[in-house]
Amino acid sequence: MTAVGLDLGAARTALSAACGEVADGTPADAVDGVTPALVARPGSTPEVAEVLRAAAAHRLALVPRGRGTKLTWGRPPERADLVVDLSRMDAVFDHAAGDLIVETQAGTTLAEVQRTVAGAGQRLALDETVPGGSIGGTLATNASGPGRVAFGTARDLLIGVTVVRADGVVAKAGGRVVKNVAGYDLGKLVIGSFGTLAVVTEAVFRLHPLPAARSVVAAPFERPEEAQRLVQAVLQAQVVPSAVEVSWRPGGTGTVSVLLEGIEAGVEGRTATTRQLLGDASSAAAELPEGWAAHPWAGLPGRPTALKATFALSGLARVLEAARAAAADAGLDLDLRGSAGAGVLYGALATGAEPAAVARVVERLRAECTAVGGALVVLDAAPEVAAAVDAWGPVPALDLVRRVKERFDPERRLAPGRFVGGL
Amino acid sequence: MSGMHGTETTAGPVEGPVPPEETSATGEAGSNPEAMAAVVRAVEAALPPDSVVSDHIRLRTYECDGLAHYRVTPALVVLPETTEQLAAVVRACSEHGVPFVARGSGTGLSGGALPRADGVLVVTSRMRTIHEVRPEDQRAVVDPGVINLDVTHAASPRGYYYAPDPSSQQICSIGGNLAENSGGAHCLKYGFTTNHVLGAEFVTPQGDVVQLGGMAPDSPGYDLLGAVVGSEGTLGIATRTIVKLTRLPQEVRTVLAGFASTDDAGAATSAIIGAGIVPAAIEMMDALAIEAAEAATKCDYPAGAGAVLVIELDGAAVEVEHEFAEVERICQEHHAFATRVATDPAERALIWKGRKSAFAAVGRISPDYIVQDGVIPRTALPGVLRSIAELSESSGVRVANVFHAGDGNLHPLVLFDDAVEGAAEAAEEVSGAILDLCISHGGSITGEHGVGIDKAAYMPKMFSDEDLDTMQLVRCAFDPDGVANPGKVFPTPRLCGEVPGRKKGAPHPLVAAGKAEAF
């Protein structure tokens, strides 16, 4: 989908001058159904800047792409003349082990960063929710996994960022030190912005030591109140969990899983305590179960509907119960799992569900999440489902969100239409 | 704060209060008695009489914050009791183009709450209700004027505390903490204010009340709260705030270790972190700071030490025990000659007493001093400390070092006697050179005290024009008219201009005159 009046030939010439690698877009480059006319693969921040300047000069709408694993998240762009692919920017610039920081390009995969820092017994405390995602994509989608209970999310780990604005200007914020309050924290704005504010080209993160030992204590539950009781028992104790996960298919038996990390003797003791808290039916394992950080839609065929529910911690039982009732009434199978210990649950509805039924689930679950201080977002859905639901729901301070977008991208050329409020 | 008021000065190249001509170029019209009169009328209509201060003597009690070197008497002080009242004040300011400055407890060390002679100072000290303490949600909901330590006091009977602990925690406010993204000794392990503020009711510079973030994480839309935290009151005023409560640890152990030199202490710090230990805190003091603390508080730090480390470990009991053994071993390996261990609150308080009173204590060994707040990568610590010592030697200006060693946040205290001619200038020169040293090591000009008015002139040393322009895009989105704490944080006045494609008008007179740049 390309806006009328664009001179793609001239744009292509300008882009080629900006960065060697420019190609025609193919259906494989489609961004949620929108095939771009062109794909540019810049290799450095200055090249990204050149590309964005050329795009600005030729009024191209563009969508940044990391590794293309999550490109359907958010809404389809209204226009995508150009995909700016960052996969060539895959260097880990600097791992300063003594300072517990890593500086990396945005196209580098999270897995590669982990490999690099693991050599020094360290980790970037972000879970890889789906294999292959890039640092830029992880930041732009604010992806997080079970470990957020102990380490927070990207916003708690990112200490410096380099971005290229829609007008091609390169800007940095933060720096290479863990403590720094000079200037506005632009990194926070970019996290979760789905490529609509700026293109992230480089990032600096704080790291944590890898634990010497870990254990996962799991216990079954049948009813929502039981899940909440177990989760609260762990949170209110002093066992310092790294993760508190809940997974449940309403109607069946669910699991509360608690990850404990540390030195061997410590983990052993806390495992025993946690088993007491979770009761006789609990069990412990030394290894993470298969698919530990995966979302519930991982491996489902087709285009399942992906939901993200957030809530105040004590709202867990209400959210689980509302999900159960909503899915039952709509006649749909809902698979739930997530960081109950952080107030986050992901939900998957199978491909092919009737859009109106999905919409009813979304509405009902959203009402409950909102009532307990959270929100419900539809991360991904098939086009016919996406058309039937309000993906974002009410967005607080939407006017301010709009004003920020207008200042950064006044011509609406960065992933137009993908974000809240049609931004 | 005894010993700080009046004794402290600044390193900034800016001399005294910023002249109004200079600060007015931030988008608003400058001093305008009619506009102020209109604001006074609106404020008097919206607030009870005793919430509005216009008496000159009383106004003067608000003329500075913790950085007493800069003083400006505000045109008006208001003490709202509710968000609605506060928003009414801001709305009046916005309507009439009058600048406003938020103030919590006024303990800021960078002049962030320095009033405007042509503006309104909005003080939150009457908004001190702790609305909710919810252990089951690990959250508390508090008013902006609530004192930091009071949150912990309210939560600790239920097994929780509020983790960010600036040394000023007995007096500073949650709103001020939010605006400065304040840190504290325990932020090494637990993070800064930004990691612990999850939501805030927020009054925009137009006087609109919006909700940012909330009880639950990851609220949809841009993370505006993340941008507001640390913005030093330049994007609006936070009111009712949702903070995270942290579970009290099972075990806490505090170690005091004496070393012959800062080199040894610095190397021990790096070795502890290198061993995969993340202590709750690692604080360092050098010989001069120890001397001052000893004189002031009789904290019984090891005699003859060239440096001490205060190391605190907390968490699950077995881990703390293990890490403690490791820390002791590492300290010994780095030639610690005296270690003392506190296992109960009283002993712990004694160890911390020396550290926490260090700023004030320095006031006893020097009539005046500058507090710096630079940050360096932790591994650069020994080298930078040596360079500071050389600077001190070559200039004859004494420097005491007290700092958060774990995260490389230095607080060099540059000592001088203002009664001696040229002493203040020499101290400022050394202080500036220390900041340059931090920047050249890839660090920051401020780790927790903020930029305010004091370090605005240093921002271009750390950030390019493009970086600063990009930050100002955020400013322009929130506050296109430049009424929220203008003149702070950014060195160069910028006009926001209209968003392209929206309404257009004649260029601002300052742009037309070439005095400011629109973008």
Ligand SMILES: Cc1cc2nc3c(=O)[nH]c(=O)nc-3n(C[C@@H](O)[C@@H](O)[C@H](O)COP(=O)(O)OP(=O)(O)OC[C@H]3O[C@@H](n4cnc5c(N)ncnc54)[C@H](O)[C@@H]3O)c2cc1C
């Ligand atoms: C049906 C489906 C199921 C999925 N399942 C999962 C899952 O189970 N778990 C999971 O976590 N993830 C899932 N993903 C996606 C995922 O693999 C991510 O984990 C990954 O982190 C995204 O990285 P990426 O590099 O592939 O990003 P991309 O997919 O390339 O991009 C994702 C978003 O980020 C933006 N973006 C990318 N790079 C940048 C940049 N440098 N600057 C600015 N914006 C940028 C893009 O414009 C886009 O909006 C799923 C996606 C789909 C469509």
Ligand SMILES: Cc1cc2nc3c(=O)[nH]c(=O)nc-3n(C[C@H](O)[C@H](O)[C@H](O)COP(=O)(O)OP(=O)(O)OC[C@H]3O[C@@H](n4cnc5c(N)ncnc54)[C@H](O)[C@@H]3O)c2cc1C
């Ligand atoms: C002895 C001493 C020790 C200190 N130790 C530390 C330390 O260890 N760590 C540390 O980080 N700091 C420290 N400080 C600095 C200071 O205490 C902190 O910056 C603190 O957060 C300021 O809080 P306050 O309420 O005094 O804010 P103020 O000084 O009143 O204001 C600070 C800034 O916040 C803005 N502001 C205030 N309230 C609001 C609001 N509700 N919404 C928006 N903006 C607002 C003001 O406009 C100003 O820019 C210390 C200060 C002293 C005097």
